[in-house]
Amino acid sequence: DTGVSQDPRHKITKRGQNVTFRCDPISEHNRLYWYRQTLGQGPEFLTYFQNEAQLEKSRLLSDRFSAERPKGSFSTLEIQRTEQGDSAMYLCASSSVSVYGYTFGSGTRLTVV
Amino acid sequence: ILNVEQSPQSLHVQEGDSTNFTCSFPSSNFYALHWYRWETAKSPEALFVMTLNGDEKKKGRISATLNTKEGYSYLYIKGSQPEDSATYLCAFRGSQGNLIFGKGTKLSVKP
Secondary structure, three states: OOOOEEEEEEEOOOOOEEEEEEEOOOOOOOEEEEEOOOOOOOOOEHHHHHHEEEEEOOOOOOOEEEEEOOOOOOOEEEOOOOOOOHEEEEEEEEEEHHHHEEOOOOOOOOOOO | OOEEEOOEEEEEEOOOOOOOEEEOOOOOOEEEEEEEEEOOOOOEEEEEEEOOOEEEEEEEEEEEEOOOOEEEEEEEEEEOOHHHOOEEEEEEOOOOOOOEEEOOEEEEOOO
């Protein structure tokens, strides 16, 4: 297992377009998290899954954002009708027992022009 | 609203200097305090997960302490090296389940 993988690493899109990011967690981890980091801020929680169930969503996750983890393995995060304010680093992390720490991916950097 | 504060925001030191950063967090509903190191273009790397008041953890030249009653943790780096240059993030986990991160301390170590 090579850790948490995120694809793509970078994405440039025009305002109004839809984008989808993928996260492949560590295979034995049943929890998967999405965070967003903007310049000068720490990572902000968006949502998390335990297996295929989405257990919590942040207020930051507007109606334009949707996340899925259909088979309890990889996850996708889709942003519809992107806005310039969506430009950020989108981080995915996974864990088995969360007290033992998360393993993060390298992130997807989204730029909306 | 749960708030996690880190100070200083940035720090510039010379190689060989020892340094420390502070993380303050809510003292109620404490479950765990995490420290991460994040180098540019890489993924955040877990340093420590601390759960008990009075915990002290060490990994090489880096150590951390925890005071859950007053809501703070210190991260120490002894004899800083240029490869220690990174952003150091702390994150609080309470009853809410997910991690709440501070803004980080950006450390630059000059050779």
